[in-house]
Amino acid sequence: MKISYQWLTEFVAINQSPAQLAELLTHAGLEVDDCLPVADNFTGVVIAEVKSVERHPEAERLSICQVDAGEGTLHTVVCAAPNVMAGIKVPYAQVGAILRQQSAEPRLIQQATLRGVPSAGMLCSAADLGMAENSEGLLILPPGALLGEDLRAYLQLDDTILDIQLTPNRGDCLSILGIAREVGVLNRESVRTLTNLPNPTSDELTVAVTLTDTLPIHIEADQACWRYAGRIIKNIDNTRPTPIWMQERLRRGGIRSISLIVDIMNYVMLEVGQPLHAFDLATLSSAIHVRYAQVGETLTLLDSQSITIKPDTLIIADAKGPLALAGIMGGLDSAVTPATTDIFIESAFFHPDAILGRARNYALQTDAAHRFERGVDPELTLAALERASALLLALGGGNAAPVQEKQTSYFRPNKDPIILETAFLAKVLGISLPASEVADILRRLGNTVAETAVGWKITAPSYRFDMSLAEDMIEEVARIYGYTRLPAQAPHLKMTMPFVQQQNLTAEKFAQILVARGYQEAITYSFIDPQLQNLCDPHTAVLSLVNPIASDLAVMRTNLWPGLLSALQYNIKRQCDRAKLFEYGLCFTPTEQQPRIAGLMLGLAYPEKWHANAFTNDFYTLKADVLALLALTQNMQQFVIVPAQHPALHPGQSAKVINHQGETIGWLGAFHPQLLQALEIKTTVYGFELYLSALTQAKLPQYQPLSPFPQVRRDLALIVPEDTLAGDMLQCARQAAGEWIMDINLFDVYQGPGIAEGYKSLAIGLTLQHLQRTLTDVEIDAVMQNVMLALQQQFAAELRQ
């Protein structure tokens, strides 16, 4: 809501500067975003008349003008504006004037020569003066403007616009009158009322009823439209220009001037908050109906857009059909035009519930809907109609017919009384405020207040739509009393049993492991590119957004790799050649939201090194990281990592993690070369992902006795067919070794000279120990024999000679 400070001062006395007022309002909950000047801070611009216009001999687009600024002599000014013509009055920046376009350097207007013609000063457009973003031509002033008068004084440009960010509960503040009421409450000043509005014209503002014309009003949606008033006015001259003061006030309120009639409707809306609509009487048939739309009814709106009206939408109609979307926008066919002379003015109370969300259904945002959605004072209907009528008669001529009004049984401007107990007020705010001060604040806010034994009985004014509970009143009291004056105290706490247990595994615990292992956390969007999603996880159903912010952020991720790979790609493009990235967060399918953690690695395991042991990250370094994560469960034995195929992974270098229930709880491997190629990544990248919903609890560790007896280690060098899985062999060996096995360790894999083609050599170390005694050689040999036998039977393993 843009409010002219100057206009506001006509409604309430203000002792503060605009900046101080902004601070005051902000602290009362009406947040002032910005204080804006209504024009640039220029000097030396006066009103002048263009006496004659000649084409510049050297330049087609330039005119040579003789300009009268009221000093008795004429100035020659070269002008490029297309709308320059003899007889118009325009702003004239004299020689010596200073223009300051907002961010630019001040510009001193000097005597100049333009294509050989001397030019003394400059004729200005609204944009030249900071009164518009851009202009088509010169700002044309009314014929009555006084030659030589300073433009700042004439247009009262020493004004400030307060741009107020109103919260949705404060529909009552969507007008000069509303803001003035608020200022009055805060400053303890009296405020103009509907019966006492300032007169911006030089005429007396009264409405003489000289006609008897009527248009019957039928309210057929009595719950939605409590009250509908209208009046016929005839013989208006809508070709008269809107007075410059009104144009300026509309402009400062952010509304474009259209025609006298429309401008007056908008002016009254800005002034008192009642949206009004003027119909061209000539287009209306016998009566006005307020009703919900019927299925299939259509309307061409003021903005020329044709819509099919939904049955939940309240409309104004005549016998022929819809005329307007009630409280939202008028129709094109019944709109006033410059030629309009006779109108029907509508002033109504549409209930917020009947308007809420409707404009948005048609992708419309209008000043009227904005106000009706938030609540327009039902007591404003007649006063606003009278105000608009008076302004019309004064500024556009015409003859008025009597006001017609219909009220329905729902019309109930008086609110239910609210009981506010003193004790409750103190309990909520944490302080007992003096009763007299509370009552004073409540009264200043326009409430009717009666003292009771326990507190106050309060009736809110008709313009407040956000007052129905004692809490609403407490907020008002606190707001006006001043939040900064209220006490602050550290809360007292009762201890409670935490619901987080020692064995709970949070995502952050897993993340901590990765950070310690050199991974850098990334945070990527949860919505991703459908194409990348399809490359990474083509077989999982995806959830798509109806209104994505961009086509490449349109589907919800089903795993974390697309985001991480995109982040990696970004870094590779910036000369990064080694990276370890991880992310944790939710992944989404149409039915589930799963927490996951994933990482990927690229390049050398350590920075390029002087050291001999530098090596490249590979599947096995990745596997170590995965095992470190699984180790958090303190129950590693429940997991196995087995070869498996994933669309995003290299078919020969991929595996899945399975838990003891046989569920897949994660994946690891090298990314598929085709996927990397699609991302223009030329190096191998390894990645893993674990499903955290399967890893929520660690096993509570239980002490196992320690053996004081010596361990024995025996090694086996075995030759097996080359496709034998080491993991299977180790598992087999462990089982065959029995209960004394403490550790089993694969320490060498060899293929090459000395080993037959199609075979490989594996070296396994077994560590044995007994809890109660030293193992004998005989016992150990027997164990080793068992192991060897089992490996022979299952894998055709032979001892390497």
Next chain:
Amino acid sequence: MQISTLLENAQSAINVAEDLQALDQVRVNYLGKKGQVTLLLKQLGDLAPEQRAAAGQEINQVKQQLAELIAQRQAQLQSAQLAATLAQQKIDVTLPAFGLEYGGWHPITLAKQHICNAFLQWGFQIAEGPEIETEYYNFTALNTPDNHPARAMHDTFYFGDGRLLRSHTSPVQIHVLERTAPPIRVIAPGRVYRCDRDATHSPMFHQVEGLMVDEGVSFADLRGLMQLFLHYFFGRDDIEIRLRPSYFPFTEPSAEVDIRLPGNEHWLEVLGCGMVHPKVLSNLGIDAKRYSGFAFGMGIERLAMLRYGVDDLRLFYANDLRFLREFN
């Protein structure tokens, strides 16, 4: 040979012994089974009985003296040898380190942890909720019925089936109130989504929601806690803090909290808060006459930007490793 000569010879032999092996040879020569001192002792029997005692005493003194000298020399040589070995094992300790490097947390996570730590110490617990929500949790249960203008203020992402991406962390309040009886103290950090993207808006960002419900919780408690928190977060108590009236459908009274850092001219909005609206409580079957509470919500990005001096929101989502490593 005079015993004094023997002693002198032995002393010089000990002193010239250059290593432990040579020294041991000297020991064998004098004190070994066939050593010169041992021989002298064996020859004592040849002396007249009256001389034996004095001579024996003298020889034993020499023996003891030599043993001490050898031990001293041995210690000397051992220490020289250790020094030589240590000198040999000297390395260039300024060569770069080798091994796993430490990784790092995203600055948003760092800020989130910092925020959560404060409240955890005050007995709040972490709560979580889904990111895909229904209209009920995101709006309706938060006293924001259909078509409420406040819904339009959140540019919400929809899935077309009544579900949406939560536009704030406040729905976690509802989940907590549904499953927990007062006293309640929770904070809920997490991702939130709004259909808005420019230099100062990201379609995905992070909030931390807080909720405290108990008997006798007042607006003064809320103010007090917000002050404690902001002083904790910025690690200083000279920050100016002001509460200003505002509006959220699910709190009343509501407030925005602004801060002004020392030396700064402008106030910055850092969080929104208020007393839980009685309708929110009573809709969930909590006796709003007996219990009261407050809720607050803050944007992690804004706080992280202030704390770490980040001047461009978009840096948080580019995941440029150079940027991320600045926080390690």
